[in-house]
Amino acid sequence: MTRRLLLATLGAVPLALSATSPIDASRLRSRLEELSLCGRVAGGSFADGVSRVAFSDADIAGRALVMRWMRKAGLDPKIDAAGNIFGRRAGSDSKLEPVLFGSHTDSVPNGGNFDGDLGTLSAIEVIEALNAQRIVTRRPLEIVDWTNEEGVAYNNGLFGSRAVAGLLDPGEMDAVWQGVSQKDALKKIGGDAGRIDSAKRSAGWFHAYFELHIEQGGNLDREKIPIGVVEGIVAIDRYEVEFRGFANHAGTTPMADRQDALLAASELTIAVNEIVRGEPGRQVGTIGHMEVIPNAPNVVPGMVKMTVELRDLSAEKILRLGGAVETRAREIAAKTRTALEFRKGSHHGSALADPKLQTLIEDSSAKLGFATKRLPSGAGHDAQSMARMGQMAMIFVPSVNGISHSPKELTRWEDCANGAAVLLETVRRAAS
Numbered sequence: 001m002t003r004r005l006l007l008a009t010l011g012a013v014p015l016a017l018s019a020t021s022p023i024d025a026s027r028l029r030s031r032l033e034e035l036s037l038c039g040r041v042a043g044g045s046f047a048d049g050v051s052r053v054a055f056s057d058a059d060i061a062g063r064a065l066v067m068r069w070m071r072k073a074g075l076d077p078k079i080d081a082a083g084n085i086f087g088r089r090a091g092s093d094s095k096l097e098p099v100l101f102g103s104h105t106d107s108v109p110n111g112g113n114f115d116g117d118l119g120t121l122s123a124i125e126v127i128e129a130l131n132a133q134r135i136v137t138r139r140p141l142e143i144v145d146w147t148n149e150e151g152v153a154y155n156n157g158l159f160g161s162r163a164v165a166g167l168l169d170p171g172e173m174d175a176v177w178q179g180v181s182q183k184d185a186l187k188k189i190g191g192d193a194g195r196i197d198s199a200k201r202s203a204g205w206f207h208a209y210f211e212l213h214i215e216q217g218g219n220l221d222r223e224k225i226p227i228g229v230v231e232g233i234v235a236i237d238r239y240e241v242e243f244r245g246f247a248n249h250a251g252t253t254p255m256a257d258r259q260d261a262l263l264a265a266s267e268l269t270i271a272v273n274e275i276v277r278g279e280p281g282r283q284v285g286t287i288g289h290m291e292v293i294p295n296a297p298n299v300v301p302g303m304v305k306m307t308v309e310l311r312d313l314s315a316e317k318i319l320r321l322g323g324a325v326e327t328r329a330r331e332i333a334a335k336t337r338t339a340l341e342f343r344k345g346s347h348h349g350s351a352l353a354d355p356k357l358q359t360l361i362e363d364s365s366a367k368l369g370f371a372t373k374r375l376p377s378g379a380g381h382d383a384q385s386m387a388r389m390g391q392m393a394m395i396f397v398p399s400v401n402g403i404s405h406s407p408k409e410l411t412r413w414e415d416c417a418n419g420a421a422v423l424l425e426t427v428r429r430a431a432s
């Protein structure tokens with residue numbers, strides 16, 4: 001089925017929730033469709049996705065829409081020095097820390113219509129639903145649209161949430177991307193690099209952080225489960241590996257005399273797969289980059305540079321697996337008579353979702369009649385910055401065929417509405 005036909009079919013399906021949930025599913029849909037106009041290819045349709053890279057004209061237009069809808073929901077949007085857009089709804093006890101929730105509206109080039117957009121517009125929808133029901137929560141509510149989550153601009157993601165958590169890198173304000181400084185880019189969206197420290201908040205400034213997001217993987221769609229409860233965002237270890245052999249004539253060097261760096265790299269590629277699959281769990285391991293030198297058809301490869309990337313919720317587990325990969329790499333180097341360099345490239349720790357908040361999402365889903373499944377997030381999210389400052393949890397909804405960062409990214413309208421309904425119920429309970 002083509003995407004367009006699929007959308008037309010989905011459009012004809014009555015939204016199961018529209019009668020029972022205070023979430024206005026048709027307004028959420030029409031706003032997602034309207035936001036999609038910001039960054040749409042000329043002459044394209046919703047099915048062509050969006051290019052709404054942070055700080056672009058499309059991003060600025062999208063942020064203006066978000067602020068217009070915040071005002072319609074009775075909020076007074078404020079932009080901090082990092083360009084994050086916040087909107088606060090008073091609670092009955094103004095002394096309490098707020099319940100914070102939201103997502104981002106920037107995208108990758110040729111991205112989809114749901115990544116970030118769903119969580120941001122659902123946050124506004126939650127406020128609208130509470131207004132419509134005249135519910136005043138005990139805690140204040142604060143919604144947020146984070147700046148440059150994707151990190152396409154300046155090649156550094158989670159910008160806005162890292163600024164708030166005090167996790168910006170030294171010199172990050174001096175970065176230049178496509179001829180524009182980070183300082184000027186921030187000015188374009190109402191931020192202020194000169195006061196960037198003012199965006200920083202202290203730990204515990206919110207009571208709980210929630211983010212509704214599409215899964216961007218295929219687990220929920222495959223198992224037909226409407227709501228995913230995120231256990232945490234995985235830790236990532238990257239290694240840079242080099243095998244150095246001897247580049248020699250491919251016609252005159254006998255097989256037994258070769259020091260073939262690619263043969264070693266190939267064995268390690270298979271070994272990583274074996275090691276990662278060699279124990280139960282959801283850990284993943286990838287050789288995603290390989291450089292063969294000199295990379296010529298008639299030369300025995302003299303050198304290979306490659307990366308090994310390992311991900312899991314448990315930082316301890318991937319550290320141990322990395323050790324096993326290194327041991328195997330040394331055995332392979334000895335066997336192939338190559339020299340090995342095995343360096344740790346980068347380490348990003350995991351961010352665990354709070355167990356009580358996970359239960360809160362499950363209870364809220366159960367009340368609404370939705371089955372849930374706990375699962376890790378293999379992708380990064382602003383929630384991981386917030387995990388450094390307080391308790392957080394994430395709600396996932398199914399991505400059709402697990403596709404994301406693509407115009408083919410799709411979450412069914414009823415799944416969007418279901419996710420918003422669970423966000424509403426969860427926030428209401430957390431703020432009571």
Ligand SMILES: [Zn+2]
Pocket residue numbers: 104115116149213
């Ligand atoms: Zn996202």
